[in-house]
Amino acid sequence: MPLSRRTFVRASLVGTALTAVASQHANAALPRAVFSAVSPADAIRAALGSDTMVSDERVRIVVPDRAENGDVVPVSVDADLPNIQRITLVADKNPLPVIATFSFAPEVQGLVATRVKLAETCNVTAIVESDGKLHMGSKPVQVMIGGCGGE
Numbered sequence: 199m200p201l202s203r204r205t206f207v208r209a210s211l212v213g214t215a216l217t218a219v220a221s222q223h224a225n226a227a228l229p230r231a232v233f234s235a236v237s238p239a240d241a242i243r244a245a246l247g248s249d250t251m252v253s254d255e256r257v258r259i260v261v262p263d264r265a266e267n268g269d270v271v272p273v274s275v276d277a278d279l280p281n282i283q284r285i286t287l288v289a290d291k292n293p294l295p296v297i298a299t300f301s302f303a304p305e306v307q308g309l310v311a312t313r314v315k316l317a318e319t320c321n322v323t324a325i326v327e328s329d330g331k332l333h334m335g336s337k338p339v340q341v342m343i344g345g346c347g348g349e
Contacts, residue, residue, distance in 0.1 A: 228245055242325065246325065259322065259336065264339070265340070266343065271316050273312055274310065274311040275308070279308060284300060284302060287299075287323070287324055298314070308328075318341050320341070
C-alpha cells in the first residue's frame with residue numbers, strides 16, 4: 199500500500215517533535231564539565247566518557263563546504279550502524295565545542311538533521327555511539343561570517 203501524503207506529513211511532524219524533545223532532554227543531561235572544558239577533546243571526554251573514536255565511513259555527515267553565515271549551518275548525519283545510543287555533534291573551534299547530543303531508542307534509525315551555529319572555519323564531527331563504541335565522521339566547513347559573536 200503506497201504511503202499517502204497525509205500520513206507522510208503526520209509522521210514527519212511527529213518525528214520532528216520527538217527529535218526536539220529528545221535533544222532538549224539530552225542537552226539538559228550533559229555534565230557540567232562539558233561546558234567548562236578547555237579543549238574539544240576534554241569536552242568530548244566529559245560528554246561521552248571517552249575521546250577514543252574510530253573513523254567510520256558508515257557515519258555520513260552532510261554539511262556545506264562553505265557557509266556564508268555561521269548562524270545557520272545545516273547539518274545532517276546518517277549512521278548505518280546497529281544499536282545506536284546517541285549521536286553527538288562537535289565543532290572544534292566553537293566556544294562550546296559540543297553542539298548537540300541526540301539520544302535514540304534501540305529501534306530508531308540513526309538519522310539527524312538540524313541547523314547549528316559555527317563561530318569560524320572548523321571541522322564539524324559527528325560521533326556515533328553504537329554498541330558501546332564511538333564511531334566518527336568529520337567534514338571541514340569554511341565559515342564566511344561567524345555565528346558565535348565573531349566576524
